[in-house]
Amino acid sequence: MGLTLGVVAAAGLSLLVGIQPVTPADVVLALTAPAGRPADAVVLHLRVPRTAAGLLAGAGLGLAGAVAQGLTRNPLAGPEVLGVNGGAALAGVVAIALVGVGPLGGYVWFCFAGAALALGAVLAIASAGRDGATPVKIAMAGAAVSALLFSLTSAIVLRDHDLFERFRFWLVGSLTRADLPIVLQAVPFLAAGTVLALALTRPLDAAALGDDAARSIGARPALLRGSAIAAVVVLAGTATAVAGPVGFVGLVVPHAARALAGAANVRVLPLSALLGALVLLLADVVGRVVLRPEEVQVGVTAAVLGAPVFLYLLRRRRVGGL
């Protein structure tokens, strides 16, 4: 409950804070009785889409991270570590730059395909060998695949100035280019992913007991694995389509959720969605004020806030086999 209020407050901040000054009264007026005032345009055309994009992308990443960590029982399995963000970004760039697919409704499918391929590759490589997919192997396979995807993406984007100019903010992870049509198109995809993820909470809890135990109480591990991977792909792929490849939110947020609510996925998953939205919005707001009058992209603030947490997690937990 407190967290929901926190998200609402963060959304309020996100509407208020920015380069053009806007008062709370302006926001209320713009939302209830827009009349073409300059502040109305700022609120309706800039702040509202940006805030909505932050809410959706943050919730998607947080939820995707929680499902990925629940499925792999691996504390380092964030979507970015699994190569999902990198795969979605490369596929998005290919769709827009090479194939010429325009609106989100078109290229989001490419993002899904890219995310799925990258995730499949990382999981397959990490599972090879006798000891299976340990956290170390997943992280390293993800890093190698991501490095490859990054250089291919750069190779495409660097081909000409216009392409580079269109992508250089998106590729860092940014909410500034979000507009309402894109956000609205993202809603059904994220909703589908969320429903699928939330339907998995109990099977994921059962699977935490091990495949045999899960099977004995009626769960089907293969089906669960397939649906969980689909949920991660749809959630993280849509988030990337909206906000670019933002890192660390999906990795770090589920840890915070577990610290607050214990290990049961029934609580961790919804909490991760809320926390993800909160963290991404706050990271974006911080990026708007920290170097005024210029903005820092949300992907950068998220990494600067998230990477130390990642290092802390490594230091505190003797992560599997370390």
Place this chain on the structure above:
Amino acid sequence: MTATVRAGRVSLRVEPASVLLGAAAWTAAVAVALHAVTVGDYPMPLSTVLDTLAGHGTLLTYDVVVRNRLPRALVALLVGAALGSAGMVLQRIARNPLVSPDVIGVGAGASAGAVVVIVVAGAGATAVAAGALTGAVVASATVYAVAARGAAHRLVLIGIGVTALANAAASFLLTRSDRYAAKQAATWLVGDVAGRSWPDVLTVAAGLAIGAPVVLLLTRHLRLLELGDDVARSLDGRIGAARAALVAAAVALTALATAAAGPIAFVALVAPQIVRRVLGPRSAGVLPAAGVGALVVVSADLAARRLFSPDELPAGVLTAAVGAPVLLYLLVLVSRRSG
């Protein structure tokens, strides 16, 4: 098979196979580099190139050879050599094929440092080199401090975190610069030797001048360090100093190579591995690794220029495309061995 060469008080154990591989790799690398100097929009026979280098060229051939293609080829050779030897040193010290400067965050730190200088000051080669060196030192110090005395895998994971942080810093700067500076820096971030000039040659040459003597003098300690800390210390009490000097040399080599050409991906990882595959586990010197590194970068650059003609790819894209699968293969291999 080992031969021992003595000259006064200095004696050197020489592995013929290692020397042979080193010589072959260097010969091939120089041959590819010479070929690279002859091809391009204005192709010219090797004889013209050699005439020009001897001082008998026209103004045009001088411009093409001496001002454009030669520095590019030299940067590719020297950067490859620097990365290959730095990778060999770190992999042997850590006793883990996955620990190479780009995997543990040194390359990313160097890039971030250099991008800071490029974007903020727009400065020349010396300043960029200083920035790269600072970034590499900060990154390796961070990795070392967080890893404390952890295992090699831990080092690699922390390297991933530090890499992400350094990349975020670099991308942040990219978004704040104007579009032309940003594109220049972005191309550079992928790792490229196109358009390199003599100051870049000097930068990486300086790295080799600092790092290579240290590495060559202390190579014999690598054999000792490979036995593990405790054994090494019981055999030689001063081994700690040798290890610190070797790590510092590897960081300097990586940093100045990165300052000259950007973080050309996975060369430091792949070159020592090729050497060790060919020579077997017993002996793997630093000079062959340098030669193979040089060959890898020169060939990657030539391929990047020719394969997609008239477009050019940054050489770093090709080395990543080749190197990432190698890293993944090693990952599976290492876990299979320990499993």
